[in-house]
Amino acid sequence: MQVELRGITKRFGSLVASRAVDLTVEPGEIHALLGENGAGKTTLMNILYGLYHADQGTILIDGHPVHLGSPRAALDAHIGMVHQHFMLVPVFTVAENVVLGHEPVRGPLGFLDRRRAHEEIRRLSQAFGLDVDPEAVVESLPVGVQQRVEIVKALVRQAQLLILDEPTAVLTPQEIGELFRVMRSLKADGRSILFITHKLGEVLEIADRITVLRHGAVVGRTTPDRTSEAELASMMVGRAVEFRVAKAAAQAGRVVLDVEGLTVADARGALAVVDVALQVRAGEILAVAGVQGNGQTELVRALFGLVPPVAGRVRVDGTDVTGATPRRVAAAGVGYVPEDRQREGLVLPFSVAENLVLDLYDRAPFGRGLRFDPRAVTANARARLEEFDIRAAGPAAPAATLSGGNQQKVVLAREFSRPLKLLIATQPTRGLDVGSTEIVHRRLVEERDRGTAILLVSTELDEVLGLGDRIAVMSRGRITGYAQPSTPREEIGLMMAGVTSGPAAAAP
Amino acid sequence: MAPDVEQPPAPPEGGGARWLPDARRRLGRGLQVVARSGTAVTTTLAIFSALVVGAVIMIVTTPQTLSAWSAFPSNPGAALGSSWTLVTSAYTALFVGAVGSPAAWLHAITSLSPPALTAAAYPLSETLVATAPLLLGGLSVSLAFRTGLFNIGAQSQLLAGAIVAGWVGFSLPGLPWPVHLPLAILAGAGAGAVAGWVPGVLRARTGAHEVIVTIMLNYVAANLLIYLLSLPAFLPRGAANAISRTTPASARLPHLAGPGLRVNAGILLALAAAYGVWWLLQRSTLGFRFRMVGASHDAASAAGVDIRRMITGSMVIAGALAGLAGVVEILGVSPQLVPGFAQNLGFTAITVALLGQARPGGVVLAALLFGAFQAGGLQMQASTTIPLELVQVIEAVIVFFIAAPALVRAIYRIRTSGTGFRLFSQGWGG
Numbered sequence: 001m002q003v004e005l006r007g008i009t010k011r012f013g014s015l016v017a018s019r020a021v022d023l024t025v026e027p028g029e030i031h032a033l034l035g036e037n038g039a040g041k042t043t044l045m046n047i048l049y050g051l052y053h054a055d056q057g058t059i060l061i062d063g064h065p066v067h068l069g070s071p072r073a074a075l076d077a078h079i080g081m082v083h084q085h086f087m088l089v090p091v092f093t094v095a096e097n098v099v100l101g102h103e104p105v106r107g108p109l110g111f112l113d114r115r116r117a118h119e120e121i122r123r124l125s126q127a128f129g130l131d132v133d134p135e136a137v138v139e140s141l142p143v144g145v146q147q148r149v150e151i152v153k154a155l156v157r158q159a160q161l162l163i164l165d166e167p168t169a170v171l172t173p174q175e176i177g178e179l180f181r182v183m184r185s186l187k188a189d190g191r192s193i194l195f196i197t198h199k200l201g202e203v204l205e206i207a208d209r210i211t212v213l214r215h216g217a218v219v220g221r222t223t224p225d226r227t228s229e230a231e232l233a234s235m236m237v238g239r240a241v242e243f244r245v246a247k248a249a250a251q252a253g254r255v256v257l258d259v260e261g262l263t264v265a266d267a268r269g270a271l272a273v274v275d276v277a278l279q280v281r282a283g284e285i286l287a288v289a290g291v292q293g294n295g296q297t298e299l300v301r302a303l304f305g306l307v308p309p310v311a312g313r314v315r316v317d318g319t320d321v322t323g324a325t326p327r328r329v330a331a332a333g334v335g336y337v338p339e340d341r342q343r344e345g346l347v348l349p350f351s352v353a354e355n356l357v358l359d360l361y362d363r364a365p366f367g368r369g370l371r372f373d374p375r376a377v378t379a380n381a382r383a384r385l386e387e388f389d390i391r392a393a394g395p396a397a398p399a400a401t402l403s404g405g406n407q408q409k410v411v412l413a414r415e416f417s418r419p420l421k422l423l424i425a426t427q428p429t430r431g432l433d434v435g436s437t438e439i440v441h442r443r444l445v446e447e448r449d450r451g452t453a454i455l456l457v458s459t460e461l462d463e464v465l466g467l468g469d470r471i472a473v474m475s476r477g478r479i480t481g482y483a484q485p486s487t488p489r490e491e492i493g494l495m496m497a498g499v500t501s502g503p504a505a506a507a508p
Numbered sequence: 509m510a511p512d513v514e515q516p517p518a519p520p521e522g523g524g525a526r527w528l529p530d531a532r533r534r535l536g537r538g539l540q541v542v543a544r545s546g547t548a549v550t551t552t553l554a555i556f557s558a559l560v561v562g563a564v565i566m567i568v569t570t571p572q573t574l575s576a577w578s579a580f581p582s583n584p585g586a587a588l589g590s591s592w593t594l595v596t597s598a599y600t601a602l603f604v605g606a607v608g609s610p611a612a613w614l615h616a617i618t619s620l621s622p623p624a625l626t627a628a629a630y631p632l633s634e635t636l637v638a639t640a641p642l643l644l645g646g647l648s649v650s651l652a653f654r655t656g657l658f659n660i661g662a663q664s665q666l667l668a669g670a671i672v673a674g675w676v677g678f679s680l681p682g683l684p685w686p687v688h689l690p691l692a693i694l695a696g697a698g699a700g701a702v703a704g705w706v707p708g709v710l711r712a713r714t715g716a717h718e719v720i721v722t723i724m725l726n727y728v729a730a731n732l733l734i735y736l737l738s739l740p741a742f743l744p745r746g747a748a749n750a751i752s753r754t755t756p757a758s759a760r761l762p763h764l765a766g767p768g769l770r771v772n773a774g775i776l777l778a779l780a781a782a783y784g785v786w787w788l789l790q791r792s793t794l795g796f797r798f799r800m801v802g803a804s805h806d807a808a809s810a811a812g813v814d815i816r817r818m819i820t821g822s823m824v825i826a827g828a829l830a831g832l833a834g835v836v837e838i839l840g841v842s843p844q845l846v847p848g849f850a851q852n853l854g855f856t857a858i859t860v861a862l863l864g865q866a867r868p869g870g871v872v873l874a875a876l877l878f879g880a881f882q883a884g885g886l887q888m889q890a891s892t893t894i895p896l897e898l899v900q901v902i903e904a905v906i907v908f909f910i911a912a913p914a915l916v917r918a919i920y921r922i923r924t925s926g927t928g929f930r931l932f933s934q935g936w937g938g
Contacts, residue, residue: 304810306809306810325812325814326809326810326811326812327812327813327814328812330812336810338810340806343804343806343807344806344807344810345807345810346804346807347800347803347804347807347808348803348804349803350799350800350803354796358800358807358811359810359811359812361793361796361797362793367793367796369793370792370793370794371791371792371793372790372791372792372793372795372796373791374790374791
């Protein structure tokens, strides 16, 4: 099936989200749609999937114009979509999720034909190497398998074109490899894939053709053999991009964060962090690498006082803050860039100005006793917007209206506006585009050079290697070893998988 | 098939039959412009729609108009005419009962005679009397809501306030009023605060949902009142009926416009409270923390806010505000406690808060509107055949439209690009 978008334009008020976009996906092709956040990738896909209606332009399938007024119409036209956030019912089985809204029935009363559903899923699972058990309950499955359930859902509905919206954002490196294998087998079957991403390496690895979007318009079409990461990046951003983080050697000073024997339980009571000891010195970045879900979240939450540890001791510059409230930890000079900036880092309905003082509201000049001074808050916001180049409609704009990169800049600007001894930054560039990532990295290095100790937790190996002065690898709740930024990626990868042997496991 | 393109509305074509959709489209386009300025338009349209629904209900529940409509094919004029007369006379009575008749005002202003002024201002006075407790109750619900809590218990806090303020009033006679009145007011507010503290601290410490607890406390308070009205401490000597002693003049809120008008200092207290709540939410560090907790527990705790203390604190202040609603009722309007005191005031307060979008300024306007409905509804009942209950129907329909802004937008063809309303229906998971 060939799908063609011709002259698609979509406006939201004065913003042009899609500008006369032409795009053709051939049968049996993996077509990568590349662009920064806000470049219009998702808008375009939502138009193709019938969620939005284009203001101008035509969609053609095998040369015939079609009207895709709803996702159902798109499904009927054999277009399927795997959303970035899965649309699965966690307590249902795989089979129940797959057939939801499309149930095979038998008998006059229309009983659900589970057997038929299971057989169909097993057949597809085998044909494309998806390895999905129809009887498993979805919430018990790893993220990568859940994603394949989404793919099965589309295949059961006979999708010939699959839209994968940022499918690798939530996957471990191993899971990404499996996804790519599945994508290749789908392609071999003659199905087409529209692969939306902003990760350059993946595009070069898997795509047949590449279309680059910027500000809603197509700025480049190429193929992997004719281009490079640097070229793609400059197309996306509109200028040359510095990949390596420019930084001098760390001038490590006294120990600021000193953790001993820290053990933390997760929400279900299972031990998520076991007997962790680590030290971060002033003026250095300790990067904690690891696959998502190996205790990093709980480690950080315990350090900042959001969950009480089961055992162990945490000291910040000599002050014992074990089990202290976040307020006391912050008062000891600790800044916190949370993993989920939209949930923990920001109050989305609040204005940018208010978000910039979330933890400073009761200090001069913003508050004195019970009094709160909105004028000082606004004045502060003007200065910070300027200083951190935060693109917002103004200090009064709700934080929810900002792009991910600008939201993260708000969080950093706030944390940097009080004197810090230690900054805990978790996934500071998750979901950010190339340009914003560059800015965040530069700010972190600047803060390091000012003598702040930085604990960086990231699942992006590139980030860990680029920023870390020392690297600690975490696996199954333990620090499984330390590495240098020069350590080969494969070796760190093994450590992330929990293999502790080899020279990399040597002392820091 | 045509490409899937949403065309802008085509220019109107000629032809007499097209005028209606065209006018509607023009009206819709005009409204779109205003709608971007906020929720005021949707709220106004909700009120307007509710009045239309009220008119329809009047017509179909009045035998005369209904029979005129059954003869519609032979005599359409009579059906339309009688309906028009019914609706306009009812709404005119409602209006006159709420703000006074233009003729009476004209006479009062030209003559400037005190009796004429009193007569003209009487409806307005009644409106303000009804507004004061609704405003205080609405502020109570709003403050809790801004902290992310549903205070369904304004009624229980209000009763607690009225019981204690009334008791301080009638059991301590002989105190000079500069002592007695403030004491009674503070005691009532304090009692409301305690009644709010209970669900607050239960929510904060044990996670018991404040909706359940406050609903149950409403029963507790109502039945506690009935029990208290069997005790000698509350009843006049030798009384057989469950009607309490009367609060003496030294504990009564002073009248503002002479003894002929019931309007009293309660409305000033309520307006001051509205300013106070606005100041608290927008100009105080405590209010900033309340709002933070209301918008995001996760972000608030990451910012070092003690969520449990904020929840308890917000419910205490909300309880005090509702307690004051009971205070202005017993010390301003009905000086005796009776079973079923204040009727549904605490529940109407929830509606007021909803209509006012949980913002102090909005709540002032909403309370005035509901106060006007209350005062005008009585007049309407007296001078037409339409019962007071119609006003309650209209109030309910307003809530219905406010809670379904999409419906209002669909009726009036308003397009919005906004993020939608803050709804009371959100966040029940708490």
